[in-house]
Amino acid sequence: MIEAREALERLRDGNRRFVSDIRSSGAPTGPARRNELASGQEPFAIILGCSDSRVPAEIVFDQGLGDLFVIRVAGNIVAPSQVGSVEFSAERYGTRLVVVLGHSQCGAILATLEELARPSEDQSRNLRSIVDRIRPSVASLLATEPGYAPEALMREAVRANIRVSTNHLRHGSDVLESLIRNAGLLVVGAEYSLETGVVEFFDEK
Numbered sequence: 001m002i003e004a005r006e007a008l009e010r011l012r013d014g015n016r017r018f019v020s021d022i023r024s025s026g027a028p029t030g031p032a033r034r035n036e037l038a039s040g041q042e043p044f045a046i047i048l049g050c051s052d053s054r055v056p057a058e059i060v061f062d063q064g065l066g067d068l069f070v071i072r073v074a075g076n077i078v079a080p081s082q083v084g085s086v087e088f089s090a091e092r093y094g095t096r097l098v099v100v101l102g103h104s105q106c107g108a109i110l111a112t113l114e115e116l117a118r119p120s121e122d123q124s125r126n127l128r129s130i131v132d133r134i135r136p137s138v139a140s141l142l143a144t145e146p147g148y149a150p151e152a153l154m155r156e157a158v159r160a161n162i163r164v165s166t167n168h169l170r171h172g173s174d175v176l177e178s179l180i181r182n183a184g185l186l187v188v189g190a191e192y193s194l195e196t197g198v199v200e201f202f203d204e205k
């Protein structure tokens, strides 16, 4: 089993390689690795990230087959199936690091801001279920700091949403709470910059 702190270092190193455009020879994706993994996996980190085509976890962290257990959903929101997926990997594979990976210019956050400014009647129920998960953190941001310029508001809203998802995973599951307390599970937030490729980790309690 790979401890959370070591897993975090691996992700930081991988992201540094990605940013420097040095692809790792140590991120195997070939037939030999595929065969080795056919009988089992031990992913060292769980990534709950956004579906955005520009933020594929394996690429931005320069990792190979079998390294990351990835859950992607627009706006990196946390609903029961996401919590269940995190529980599954943490319990079954012993993964000890969970990263909630948001990113700059997130379309789901933008859609939520637009919805708050101009509520639409005809939004699909399914899309609404995503916006509704993001809405409370953005609304409370607007309530406490009504004077944000649009760019600053977008940046803060992305971060607020990452914090909400992170806290939901930390406190919204008995299984995860117990793993945090007794087994060294670490849940951290992170933000990927579309502009620089850098992942900034925060809230590393």
Ligand SMILES: [Zn+2]
Pocket: 050, 051, 052, 074, 075, 076, 103, 105, 106, 107, 108, 109
């Ligand atoms: Zn996004």
